[in-house]
Every structure is written in C-alpha cells, then in structure tokens.
Amino acid sequence: MREWxxxxxxxxxxxxxxxxxVVKAGLVELTDDDRATLxxxxxxxxxxxxxxxREQALALLRRKGKRAFEMEAKPDQADR
Numbered sequence: 001m002r003e004w005x006x007x008x009x010x011x012x013x014x015x016x017x018x019x020x021x022v023v024k025a026g027l028v029e030l031t032d033d034d035r036a037t038l039x040x041x042x043x044x045x046x047x048x049x050x051x052x053x054r055e056q057a058l059a060l061l062r063r064k065g066k067r068a069f070e071m072e073a074k075p076d077q078a079d080r
Contacts, residue, residue, distance in 0.1 A: 022028060022038065031037040048057050 027038060027041070031041075045061075048054075051057075
C-alpha cells in the first residue's frame, strides 16, 4: 500500500473515532445536531487550552474523560 493511502486511512480512522466521542458524550442530541453550536463549543475549549490555565484545564478534562471511560467499562467487566 502506498504511503499516502496509509496516511489517508489513518486520518479517516482518527476522524471516525473523534466523531464517535462527540456522539458518546451526547453532544449531538444535546445540540439537536447543530454543527454551528458544536463548532462553537470546540472553539471555546480550544481557547481555554490556549490560555494561561492550559495545564489545569487539560488535567481536569483528562480526569473527567478517564472516569467516564472507567464507568463505562465497569458493566463489561462484570460479564467476564
């Protein structure tokens, strides 16, 4: 497979996974699938991450995300 095809496949996979996170967070339903609202929310987060409190914001967001993933995984572990 050519290098550009591999890069394209990797990028496509990344975009699909990121879109899945948007859905998983409930943002599509909460915004009635309003792309302008979603984009505005992403721009707000990006601005915060460009600010002076970047490290604190990243730590908070990472912690919340990890907790959510862990809570989601718990029912699956009970089945094993």
